[in-house]
Amino acid sequence: MEEVSPLTLNRLSFYLRCLRHLQESGVSRVSSQEMAQRYHLSATQIRKDLAQFGEFGIRGVGYDVDALATHLSSLLGLDRHHALLIVGMGNLGSALAQYLGFNYGSFRVVAAVDNDPRKIGRKVANLTVRSSADLKEVVRESGAEIGVLAVPAEAAQENYDALADAGIKGVLNFAPVRVKRRTNVPLKNVDLRINLEELAFFLR
Amino acid sequence: MEEVSPLTLNRLSFYLRCLRHLQESGVSRVSSQEMAQRYHLSATQIRKDLAQFGEFGIRGVGYDVDALATHLSSLLGLDRHHALLIVGMGNLGSALAQYLGFNYGSFRVVAAVDNDPRKIGRKVANLTVRSSADLKEVVRESGAEIGVLAVPAEAAQENYDALADAGIKGVLNFAPVRVKRRTNVPLKNVDLRINLEELAFFLR
Incomplete structure (x- = not known):
């Protein structure tokens, strides 16, 4: 499973x-062509991507929207x-706490850390x-699995390492650095x- | 050109x-296979995506990294x-101003607005x-082309409309709403x- 490409995951x-949008719109069945349009x-791409993970959909009938959404969620x-x-x-971490913390089924922000004494203890x-x-x-007590790095670029590596040492299972890095x-x-x-780059394409 | 899919743009x-990473690493020539690996x-996908926009690369020789980067930049x-x-x-807008404002060739934050009197006039x-x-x-004076929405979900639509009325050419919306x-x-x-969803895949 590890060899699934990041672009495939992005597509899934x-x-x-x-x-989910189709569910909200009350659509219960969709073909790869309808979804593509x-x-x-690309309808071919949709079929190819899904075929990697099993048999979804029925030829000529399409996909059951609820069933496919459940499958993909689980996948x-x-x-x-x-x-x-x-x-x-800082600003980014606080924004993410508010943005990600709200009302989002599978994900919940359970803890936040900073090294600035003026921020420690604040709500x-x-x-x-x-x-x-x-x-x-903090990791042990909170049961946190995923670390979200919202630190300056120069502090990203040491904080990734510290998260790994603390037993975190995966890291999302917002710092603009490798x-x-x-x-x-x-x-x-x-x-x-x-x-921004994708948007710029339309403004040429 | 308008029919280029968002996923293709994302890939480009x-x-x-x-x-750019190859350039930093001093690599001057790369094949689609090497890049894919x-x-x-997917090497096939790379070749297919690039073929939409012209003839890049030479069979058996690969792509000239600098030339292809320049082509894609321009594209x-x-x-x-x-x-x-x-x-x-707020937190998100301020974070974006700092994050996007720095040192990023083609994009520059030239103005920021808010409707909160306590924020107006602040640096x-x-x-x-x-x-x-x-x-x-503000749009006229600053020459801003792209509007970045960092407002609460319930304010996104009215602000998109206001940006459109003010002559903005494109909008990047960070509010979690359609x-x-x-x-x-x-x-x-x-x-x-x-x-987060993409990361969660690896933690199952």
């Missing part, structure tokens, strides 16, 4: 989002809860900011700027 | 990022400057926050949670 997440995707590990720990409670989005020095303890990953602690780099 | 942006992509509209205006200077990342009520004037777009003002929704 996107398909799931389309299916509605969301500007993406969204059928169980994930506890998040945010590292770095942000119902969390009390703890000291980075107590990271191991972090050297350990094989047993998956890392996903989020580059917010890539979204 | 990703390829460009890989090429190094960045966990994505990154060979010229884009001025950004941030709407909403954030070298910008003075202006009043949302003066949006048209915004009804106008045909002449491209909109890109950024859902930060999709990144």
Whole structure:
């Protein structure tokens, strides 16, 4: 399973989002062609991506929207809860605590740490900011699985390493820098700027 | 050109990022196979995506890294400057001003607005926050092309409309809500949670 490409995962997440949109719109059955047309995707790509993971859909009938959404949710590990720990409670960390903490089924922010004494002890989005020095303890007590790095670029590597040492299972890195990953602690780099590049295409 | 799918654009942006990484690593020539292997992509997909936009690379020799990076930059509209205006200077808006404002060739944050009187007039990342009520004037004076929505979900639609009325050419929406777009003002929704879903896959 480890050899699923990040672009395939990105597409599966996107398909799931389309299916949720169809659910909201009251659509219960959809073909790969309809889905492709509605969301500007490739029907061939949809069929190919899904075929990697099993037999969904019936030729000439299409996919059962609810069933496929459930399958994809489970495939993406969204059928169980994930506890998040945010590292770095500056503007970005605070925004993420508010943004990710609300109302999002599988994910819940359970803890936040910072190394700035002025921030430690403060309340942000119902969390009390703890000291980075107590990271191991915070991870153990909170049961956090995923670490979210919202630190300056120069602090990203040391904080990734500290999270890995503290037993975190995966890291989402918002710092605009390449972090050297350990094989047993998956890392996903989020580059917010890539979204701007996609938009710029339409403004040429 | 308008019919290029968002997933293709996403891939082109990703390829460009890989090429920049190769440039940093001193690699001057790369085949689609090498690129696929190094960045966990599909070689067929790379060739197919690039073929849509012209003849790059030489069979058996591969791509010239610098030339392809330049081509993709230009294709994505990154060979010229884009001025950004941030709407909403809470935690997320402030984080984006700092994050996007720094040192990023084609994009520059030139203005920020908020409707909270306590924020208007404050300095954030070298910008003075202006009043949302003066949006048209701010857009005209600053020459902003792209609006970045960092407002609460319930305020996203009205602010998108206000940006469109003020002559903004494209909008990047960080509010976790579907915004009804106008045909002449491209909109890109950024859902930060999709990144968590991709990471969750590896933690099942």
